[in-house]
Amino acid sequence: MTERKTSPEQGRRIRVLVAKPGLDGHDRGAKVVARALRDAGMEVIYTGLRQTPEMIAEAALQEDVDVVGLSILSGAHMTLIPRIVELLKANGQAHVKLFLGGIIPDEDAPRLKEMGVAGIYGPGTPTGTIIDDIRSACAQKP
Amino acid sequence: MTLAQSVLAGESLALARLLTQVENDSPEGRAALNELFPHTGRAHLIGVTGAPGTGKSSLVNRIALHFRKPPAGTPRRVAVLAVDPSSPFTGGAVLGDRVRMRDLAGDRGVFIRSMATRGSLGGLAHATAAMAQVFDAAGFDVVLIETVGAGQAEVDIARLAHTTLVVESPGLGDEIQAIKAGILEIADILVVNKADLPGVEHTERALKSMLDLAHPVEKVFLHHGQTMTIHAAGAEIGPLWVPPVQRTVSLDGSGVAELVEAIDLHAQHLRQSGEWGRRERARLEAELESLITGTLVAQFRLRVPEARYDEIVERLLRRELSPREAVEALLG
Ligand SMILES: Nc1nc2c(ncn2[C@@H]2O[C@H](COP(=O)(O)OP(=O)(O)OP(=O)(O)O)[C@@H](O)[C@H]2O)c(=O)[nH]1
Ligand SMILES: [Mg+2]
Numbered sequence: 355m356t357e358r359k360t361s362p363e364q365g366r367r368i369r370v371l372v373a374k375p376g377l378d379g380h381d382r383g384a385k386v387v388a389r390a391l392r393d394a395g396m397e398v399i400y401t402g403l404r405q406t407p408e409m410i411a412e413a414a415l416q417e418d419v420d421v422v423g424l425s426i427l428s429g430a431h432m433t434l435i436p437r438i439v440e441l442l443k444a445n446g447q448a449h450v451k452l453f454l455g456g457i458i459p460d461e462d463a464p465r466l467k468e469m470g471v472a473g474i475y476g477p478g479t480p481t482g483t484i485i486d487d488i489r490s491a492c493a494q495k496p
Numbered sequence: 497m498t499l500a501q502s503v504l505a506g507e508s509l510a511l512a513r514l515l516t517q518v519e520n521d522s523p524e525g526r527a528a529l530n531e532l533f534p535h536t537g538r539a540h541l542i543g544v545t546g547a548p549g550t551g552k553s554s555l556v557n558r559i560a561l562h563f564r565k566p567p568a569g570t571p572r573r574v575a576v577l578a579v580d581p582s583s584p585f586t587g588g589a590v591l592g593d594r595v596r597m598r599d600l601a602g603d604r605g606v607f608i609r610s611m612a613t614r615g616s617l618g619g620l621a622h623a624t625a626a627m628a629q630v631f632d633a634a635g636f637d638v639v640l641i642e643t644v645g646a647g648q649a650e651v652d653i654a655r656l657a658h659t660t661l662v663v664e665s666p667g668l669g670d671e672i673q674a675i676k677a678g679i680l681e682i683a684d685i686l687v688v689n690k691a692d693l694p695g696v697e698h699t700e701r702a703l704k705s706m707l708d709l710a711h712p713v714e715k716v717f718l719h720h721g722q723t724m725t726i727h728a729a730g731a732e733i734g735p736l737w738v739p740p741v742q743r744t745v746s747l748d749g750s751g752v753a754e755l756v757e758a759i760d761l762h763a764q765h766l767r768q769s770g771e772w773g774r775r776e777r778a779r780l781e782a783e784l785e786s787l788i789t790g791t792l793v794a795q796f797r798l799r800v801p802e803a804r805y806d807e808i809v810e811r812l813l814r815r816e817l818s819p820r821e822a823v824e825a826l827l828g
Contacts, residue, residue, distance in 0.1 A: 366520055367587070415509060
């Protein structure tokens with residue numbers, strides 16, 4: 355019996371869905387973030403490219419995640435985000451925190467925050483910042 | 497309504513939340529499992545294991561599609577439990593199996609859940625079994641459990657499945673020779689996926705010759721007064737099941753109908769031979785025993801002060817006590 359006590363690490367871990375909605379481009383950025391979150395001890399459900407809002411909400415529900423992280427480069431965020439927020443709510447998952455990365459013009463940020471986006475990150479944001487923000491958002495969780 | 501009642505009523509959110517509670521082995525999860533237990537025992541648990549990248553997730557996607565749109569009969573409700581390793585350093589994980597299962601999106605008869613291996617091996621097998629039970633109670637007809645590798649964890653998970661698929665793919669070369677005997681022993685069906693790639697024949701031959709070693713069918717026949725060697729797919733002789741080797745291409749779905757047929761044939765074989773009941777009994781007994789062990793150890797830890805335990809370990813180190821005497825000193 356070398357391991358006498360159960361480790362406090364067991365039990366709840368932060369679960370994050372990382373998805374890339376829309377039809378544009380590549381998922382390199384999303385993959386980098388996914389690995390950084392793993393290295394921070396989180397469980398990341400990675401769903402890959404071309405996810406519709408419906409697919410994202412369904413995966414968030416089935417995986418019972420605390421956080422959804424989206425990478426949007428196409429400029430379609432003002433249509434995708436409201437739809438995803440709406441679907442999460444309809445599924446009873448209003449508590450899920452939304453984080454958004456990609457190319458998001460500054461003038462859109464206030465409205466996105468109003469819709470419930472917890473954090474917005476442009477290219478080159480240190481992953482440490484995202485990790486800290488996710489941790490503190492999840493610590494506030496009831 | 498309790499969480500368990502909501503799950504029985506078919507609520508997806510309740511199901512997702514209960515899976516989390518059960519995975520975390522929380523008191524709520526344990527209580528719900530007690531409540532759900534009478535509703536379990538109906539689902540067909542299918543393990544899908546094999547080396548990394550052999551196409552397990554793509555195959556699970558195809559198998560699930562086939563169960564959802566069978567050429568004949570009624571569609572079956574399918575749950576998928578996709579297990580990926582946690583990082584041993586940080587405890588985090590990237591669970592990427594859903595990427596290959598996008599065809600299943602939007603179907604309310606399918607529920608996919610990803611799961612990290614987390615801590616101990618025993619804990620994983622326990623959590624997986626419990627989560628499969630939740631799906632079973634929730635009315636899923638089939639639970640597909642994907643695990644990577646060929647280690648003890650996979651063997652343990654295979655023990656809980658009724659039918660275990662071991663997935664290989666061509667081009668692994670000598671690695672195939674390195675498959676542990678253990679993994680062949682747990683295989684009810686061997687799948688050579690990526691059959692569109694060169695080298696299928698070679699892989700198939702290698703598997704069949706290994707099967708001959710693992711399943712000495714001749715002995716059984718001598719006992720019936722004749723000898724023959726069986727290579728037939730899904731051959732069933734009395735209580736004996738000879739694992740068939742099935743070719744599939746998960747990219748386009750070829751061979752999947754035949755694979756599902758073999759899966760169903762295996763389930764039928766288990767029921768007709770009485771093996772289904774025997775496995776069920778063995779599984780429940782094993783679960784009971786591991787729970788007894790766990791509970792007794794927990795009680796022991798509550799009862800014996802840590803200082804006392806450390807003192808006994810010191811005496812053990814000084815050779816003043818043998819390990820057996822140490823146990824007597826602690827428990828006596
Ligand atoms: N040529 C060919 N490629 C395939 C086939 N099935 C899967 N693949 C490819 O093999 C790669 C791995 O597929 P996955 O389904 O993710 O394999 P896996 O065994 O689940 O992988 P891990 O979960 O990482 O161990 C992907 O690039 C698939 O597109 C097939 O039948 N033929
Ligand atoms: Mg996989």
